[in-house]
Each structure stands twice: as C-alpha cells, then as structure tokens.
Amino acid sequence: xxxxxxxxxxxPSIGLLFWSxxxxxxxxxxxxxxxxxxxxxxxxxxxxxxxxxLSRADKLKADMSKMASENEALMQKAREERAVxxxxxxxxxxxxxxxAKEKAKGEYDRIVGDAQQAISQQKxxxxxxxxxxxxxxxxxxxxxxxxxxxxxxxEQEKYIKELAQSVALN
Amino acid sequence: xxxxxxxxxxxAFGLFVVFFAIPTLAQNHSDTTAEQHKxxxxxxxxxxxxxxxxxxHIKDDYSWHLFGHxxxxxxxxxxTDKGLDIxxxxxxxxxxxxxxxxxSKYSYKLFEGKLKVAKADGTLDEENTAKIWDxxxxxxxxxxxxxxxxxxxxxxxxxxxxxxxxxxSAPKGLQSFIEPVIVFIRDGVAKPAIGSHYGKFMPxxxxxxxxxxxxxxxxxIPFMPGGANLSGNIAxxxxxxxxxxxxxxxNGNKHYWQHIFWMPxxxxxxxxxxxxxxxxxVFVKPISLMIRLFANITAGHVLxxxxxxxIFIFKTAYASAIAVPFAVFISLIECLxxxxxxxxxxxxxxxxxxxxxxxxxxxxxH
Numbered sequence: 001x002x003x004x005x006x007x008x009x010x011x012p013s014i015g016l017l018f019w020s021x022x023x024x025x026x027x028x029x030x031x032x033x034x035x036x037x038x039x040x041x042x043x044x045x046x047x048x049x050x051x052x053x054l055s056r057a058d059k060l061k062a063d064m065s066k067m068a069s070e071n072e073a074l075m076q077k078a079r080e081e082r083a084v085x086x087x088x089x090x091x092x093x094x095x096x097x098x099x100a101k102e103k104a105k106g107e108y109d110r111i112v113g114d115a116q117q118a119i120s121q122q123k124x125x126x127x128x129x130x131x132x133x134x135x136x137x138x139x140x141x142x143x144x145x146x147x148x149x150x151x152x153x154x155e156q157e158k159y160i161k162e163l164a165q166s167v168a169l170n
Numbered sequence: 171x172x173x174x175x176x177x178x179x180x181x182a183f184g185l186f187v188v189f190f191a192i193p194t195l196a197q198n199h200s201d202t203t204a205e206q207h208k209x210x211x212x213x214x215x216x217x218x219x220x221x222x223x224x225x226x227h228i229k230d231d232y233s234w235h236l237f238g239h240x241x242x243x244x245x246x247x248x249x250t251d252k253g254l255d256i257x258x259x260x261x262x263x264x265x266x267x268x269x270x271x272x273x274s275k276y277s278y279k280l281f282e283g284k285l286k287v288a289k290a291d292g293t294l295d296e297e298n299t300a301k302i303w304d305x306x307x308x309x310x311x312x313x314x315x316x317x318x319x320x321x322x323x324x325x326x327x328x329x330x331x332x333x334x335x336x337x338x339s340a341p342k343g344l345q346s347f348i349e350p351v352i353v354f355i356r357d358g359v360a361k362p363a364i365g366s367h368y369g370k371f372m373p374x375x376x377x378x379x380x381x382x383x384x385x386x387x388x389x390x391i392p393f394m395p396g397g398a399n400l401s402g403n404i405a406x407x408x409x410x411x412x413x414x415x416x417x418x419x420x421n422g423n424k425h426y427w428q429h430i431f432w433m434p435x436x437x438x439x440x441x442x443x444x445x446x447x448x449x450x451x452v453f454v455k456p457i458s459l460m461i462r463l464f465a466n467i468t469a470g471h472v473l474x475x476x477x478x479x480x481i482f483i484f485k486t487a488y489a490s491a492i493a494v495p496f497a498v499f500i501s502l503i504e505c506l507x508x509x510x511x512x513x514x515x516x517x518x519x520x521x522x523x524x525x526x527x528x529x530x531x532x533x534x535x536h
Contacts, residue, residue, distance in 0.1 A: 015311060
C-alpha cells in the first residue's frame with residue numbers, strides 16, 4: 001500500500017505524455033526551421049569568415065616576407081653586380097692607361113730614335129761638309145801660299161799669319 | 171578539453187547569477203504556503219504530515235496555486251466514450267478545497283488528486299474510470315506551454331537577429347547571451363560525442379537541452395509561472411527519453427545493429443550471450459536518462475521542501491534560523507543541478523547518437 005501512496009510520482013499520466021509529445025514536436029520543428037538553422041548557419045559562416053580572413057592574412061604576411069626577402073636578394077645581387085662592374089671598369093681603365101702609356105712610350109722612343117738618327121745624319125752631313133770645306137780651304141790656302149811663296153818670303157810669312165788669323169776668325 | 175570545461179563553468183556561473191534572486195523569493199513563498207498548511211493542518215486534523223505536504227508540492231495538480239487560498243483554475247479536458255468533456259477545474263473543489271462530485275457526461279471527482287469517475291454515493295467507479303482519457307491542461311502542462319512559448323519567443327527572435335544583422339557584425343543582447351551556450355553545445359557536446367556528422371543532430375540536441383534547462387529553472391521558481399515540477403515529472407522525462415530512443419535507433423547504422431545482435435570479433439557462444447545484454451542496453455540507456463532527470467530534479471525539490479518543513483516539525487519559528495539558510499544553500503546548488511542535468515541529458519543523448527552512428531573500423535577496435 002505504501003507504493004500506492006507514491007503512485008502519482010512514478011506513474012506517468014496520459015495527459016502529460018500527450019502534451020509533452022505535442023509540445024516537443026512543435027518546439028523541435030518550429031525552432032529547427034526558425035532558430036537553430038539560421039543560428040547555426042550564421043555561426044558557422046562567421047567562423048568560416050574569420051578563419052578565411054586569418055588564413056588570408058597569414059598568406060599575405062608570408063607573401064610580404066617572401067617579397068621582402070626577394071627584394072633583399074635582388075639588392076644583394078645588384079650590389080654584387082655593381083661591385084663587379086666597378087672592378088671591371090677600373091681594370092679596363094687601368095689597362096687603357098697602361099696601354100696608352102705603353103704606346104706613348106713607344107712613340108716617344110721612336111721619335112727620339114728618329115731624332116737621334118736625323119741628328120746623327122745631319123751631324124755626319126755637316127762633318128762631311130766641314131771636311132770638304134776644310135779640304136777646299138786647305139787647297140785654297142795652299143794655293144795662295146804657294147803663289148805668295150813664289151814672290152816674297154817675308155811677305156809670304158806675313159800672309160800665312162794673316163790667313164791663319166782669318167781662318168781662326170772663321 | 172580545458173577550454174570546454176572553462177566554457178561550461180562560464181555558462182553555469184552566468185546562469186547561476188541570473189537566477190540568484192530566486193532562492194530568496196522561494197523562501198518567502200515557501201514560508202507563507204507552509205504556514206497556511208500549518209493552519210489547515212491544525213484546523214483539520216491537528217497533525218502536520220510532512221510526506222503529504224511535500225508530495226502535494228511536487229506532484230501535478232488540476233489548478234495552479236498562486237497565494238493564500240487563491241489559485242488559477244485550469245481547463246479539464248476528458249476524452250470519454252461519450253465524446254469530449256471540457257470544464258474548469260474549479261468545479262472539482264468546493265470553497266474549503268475539498269473534492270466534490272461534478273456532473274457532466276460522467277460524475278467526476280478527485281480521488282487523492284487524480285480525477286476519476288464517482289458512483290452516485292461518491293465512491294470510486296473503476297469500470298467507468300477506465301473509459302475516460304485525461305488530457306487536462308494541468309499545472310505541469312500549463313508550465314510546459316509557458317516554457318515552450320518562452321523558448322519560441324526567445325529563439326525565434328535570436329534567429330531573426332542573425333538573419334537581420336548578418337554574420338559580419340558581432341552578436342548583441344540576447345543573441346550574445348545565447349550564442350556561447352549554443353557554441354558550447356556544439357563544440358563541447360555534439361562534436362566530441364558524435365563526430366564530423368554532428369550537424370544533423372544539432373537541432374535535436376539544442377531543443378532538448380534548452381527545454382530541460384528552462385523547465386529546471388522554472389521548477390525552481392516557487393510561484394507562477396514557475397513552481398510546477400515538470401522536469402521532475404516522470405511523464406515529461408519519459409517523452410524526452412522516448413525521443414532520444416527514436417533518434418538513436420532510427421539513425422543507428424549497420425555497425426550499431428551488428429554490435430547489438432552479433433558482436434563482431436567474439437566466439438559464437440559469446441555472441442549469443444552478449445546479444446540479449448546489448449538488446450536490454452538499447453532500452454536501458456533512455457530509461458536511465460528518464461530516471462536520472464526525474465530523480466535529480468524531484469530530489470532537489472524534496473530536499474528544499476524538507477528543510478522548510480523542519481520549521482513545522484519543531485513547531486517553532488526559531489527553527490527557520492537553521493532551515494532557511496540551508497534551504498537557500500540547497501536552492502543555489504539546485505541552480506547548478508538544473509544546468510548540470512540539462513547538460514548531462516544532452517551529453518548522454520549525444521553520446522548514444524554518436525555510438526549508434528559512428529563508422530567502425532574493426533581492425534582498430536578489436
């Protein structure tokens with residue numbers, strides 16, 4: 001009999017069973033259409049959007065850093081090329097200067113050689129002429145002396161002195 | 171796991187704070203109602219019956235007690251072999267709150283709180299009682315309707331807020347209060363328990379979670395629109411368990427049925443031995459859900475009422491110095507239990523669904 005006293009507590013009543021079923025089904029179908037689907041879809045969509053934005057930002061960041069490193073590499077390469085170019089230019093200019101110097105020296109040597117040659121030629125020519133003139137003079141003087149000698153001895157000597165003096169003057 | 175525990179605590183605490191004011195009100199109310207009972211008890215029999223008082227508070231009723239001798243009469247709806255019979259429940263009680271015979275298609279009278287058919291001399295007529303089906307809007311049914319209306323208003327407005335405000339703006343107001351709970355159910359319950367195909371079961375899990383939650387809290391409010399012990403009523407928990415049973419078994423895949431009737435990887439004798447056990451398990455799982463929720467909520471109500479009844483057992487107002495703080499303390503714990511039981515019911519439902527729908531790889535499991 002004690003169990004029967006608790007009876008209402010553990011015996012489900014048909015009315016509440018029926019209304020609970022109705023209420024649950026109404027609640028489930030209405031909320032599924034009007035609440036759960038829009039809410040869950042929106043939340044998922046927002047999360048997806050945030051995720052996408054984050055991954056995009058990450059990708060952008062990676063791209064940026066890649067670009068920065070590429071820039072750095074490019075700069076490095078440019079610097080190296082510049083150094084190479086400067087070096088090459090310097091070498092070329094040095095070479096040009098050296099060549100010019102070499103050429104100038106050759107020219108100089110040639111000019112000097114030519115000049116020396118000309119000088120020595122002219123010297124030789126001059127010497128030859130001097131020799132010829134001296135020879136002619138000697139002949140002339142000898143001729144004059146010989147002529148004077150034939151006339152006067154005193155006069156002869158005086159004349160030789162004169163001649164000698166004139167020669168010296170020449 | 172850590173983050174989900176944190177979320178759980180956050181939600182529990184939030185709800186805790188929201189309903190903080192209620193236990194205090196509960197005390198005032200319980201005091202007054204209990205005093206009335208005392209008066210009534212003294213007048214009628216001079217004896218205070220604790221068990222009767224407590225049972226009266228937690229069982230279903232045809233009218234909804236407001237305060238003093240005032241109560242809201244609810245419609246009685248009877249389906250009889252002579253057709254529908256609808257009348258107000260105020261016809262069933264006289265001005266002294268004693269059951270009287272009401273004559274309509276049959277002669278109805280309350281016998282220990284249950285509506286039954288009475289004979290001409292006022293005694294129980296078993297034969298005709300079997301012919302009537304009681305679909306009355308009782309206190310619990312009315313409370314159920316109130317909770318359904320609250321849920322519909324709240325969640326449809328939140329759903330509209332999402333449609334209107336779009337997904338790019340942050341949630342606002344009610345939306346921001348509800349969203350973490352929904353996300354918690356999704357990430358803390360559905361995803362780990364069911365797996366990748368959790369989406370299909372989310373509406374069901376969210377509906378049972380919020381329906382249990384709101385009825386647990388309405389049950390803690392001692393006056394209208396609360397006070398009905400709906401989630402502590404076995405009929406209500408039975409229906410929820412039946413829906414879980416239906417969802418689990420209608421979605422169970424062939425691995426689920428194979429594990430029940432012919433457990434793979436076992437000797438044939440073991441298979442024969444396990445099949446009935448597993449078959450019983452199919453029914454025990456929802457039955458355990460039904461009893462767990464019913465027993466937890468009812469026990470909480472019994473505990474609070476018992477503490478208040480201490481005052482009338484000792485017949486001194488000084489007992490309230492002990493009884494009231496204790497009852498407040500228990501009521502606060504009940505707030506936690508209200509959330510916890512809704513969570514556990516949803517969590518276990520999700521796990522049963524997960525077990526029935528998981529894609530097994532036998533080489534991994536056996």
